[in-house]
Amino acid sequence: MKSSVGQFRFWAIGLASVWLTLFVFFPNLLVILTSFLTRDPQATVSLPINAASYVRTLDLLYLTVLWDSLRMSLLAMVFCLVIGYPFAMAIVSLPKRWQPVILFLVILPFWTNSLVRTYAIQFILGNQGIINKSLIGLGLIDKPLQLLYTQFAVILGLCYILLPFMVLPLYSALEKLDVRLHHAAKDLGAGPLSRFWHITVPLTSPGIVAGCLMVLLPAMGMFYISDLLGGAKNLLLGNVIKTQFLHTRDWPFGSAFSVILIVLLGFMLWLYFRAARFVSKQGGLNGSDF
């Protein structure tokens, strides 16, 4: 009997451990390693180990792309936050029965094909799309507006695809908020705006950071959104990485860009844990419940 306990336990722990080590842990190490190798036309990569790929990311051309990509992704993140925060607040203020329904409606699209939904946006923004057709039909404009293949279109597409990722962590942070803190502050004479800034925002900061992380990082990689909505000029970091890996076949260079993303992920996780620690210390009346 002892051996059967051991055997089940062995497989239950072992399978996932081996899988994740082999296909998550080990590959991530390899990306970092590859970024320090040298490109080789025959063997893809070879020695010597050096930091040349990182130096090349500082090239003005790539810095511009990097900055453009970061700016579009950051703007998408900010817009998601600006829409997602009041949205999550509105959900929390609903009766308990309705909350999961609305939440479900927001998250549902996440599970559907995001490429297809990006294509739908392309369809709507095009010169012959609904927006331009209606504006012309209403006589507001004579010529179609150039909506597609602009930075605006890319940012819109990113927001559209990634909004659920912002709403979900914000909702769970807001839901945990102790209403008694608000009542206490109100009794002490704090206005609604002051209560929002001094109670709601600080205590939901882990949710804010988590939401930003879950929008910003994927946003930088979604090459098909910039491909379909941004045209050849408005590139995301994902496009650069994809080109380096699948076309130019400069793996060390592509890996160096990915390491930038990994570093960004690490930084935001650090920020998240700091915020979470702050909240668990300052969590207010029922701090132990967190």
Next chain:
Amino acid sequence: MAPIFRWGFMGLVLTLIYIPILVLVVNSFNASKYGIKWGGFTFKWYEKFWNNDGLMGAALNSLTVSIVAASVATIIGTLAAVALHRYQFKGKALLSSMVFVSMLTPEIVMAISLLIVFMALGIKLGFVSLVIGHITFCLPFVIVAVYSRLKGFDMKMLEAARDLGASESSIFWKIILPLALPAVAAGWLLSFTLSLDDVIVSAFVTGPGYEILPLKVYSMVRVGVSPEVNAISTILLVVSLVLVVISQLLLREDK
């Protein structure tokens, strides 16, 4: 916020979320080729898709990859969730942090890291590499779904079973699995949809000989309008929507 404003805002955001989907679905039945005007109701784009051997082949490949990937991910993920919930072992913190990291890693980073590891291990790009890649990004979702269901259980029952002499595997088959089944099924359905819809990881780890539907759609929409895409898109959307609704109902049931 005043209730009217609150509902108005939520209504507006939800409408904006669903309009593009609706436009796409309606246009898949539009007889006019460029979808500029309503040219009458038609099924012809669906027929074109049905009769296009290349597209149907890609669809079949996609189904195969998704079914295999979802099934393997569900088996490994369920076992892992049980292990994380039930056992204390060396490296438990490492295992759960790997689950956490794999959920947060941007897909593009996962895609290239898998491509590099396939090259390093000499795994040929094609069916096998696609399946491995898809299992990898589905796995954390299954683990989280099953784990959160297990957390709601009364563990005393399992201790009682063990005291009465039940072996660990019969505790799993006779008690844990039946109780966790809704979450296991939901995990499978979610994995299947994730796999069926994936573009980023697939774009990197597929080989030239193995075409799957989302990548076919990607190359079609890049070159321009082809109305079959609307039909394929609608099918993909409807399949995901139905499966996700079922999976959420399974997860909700008797909390």
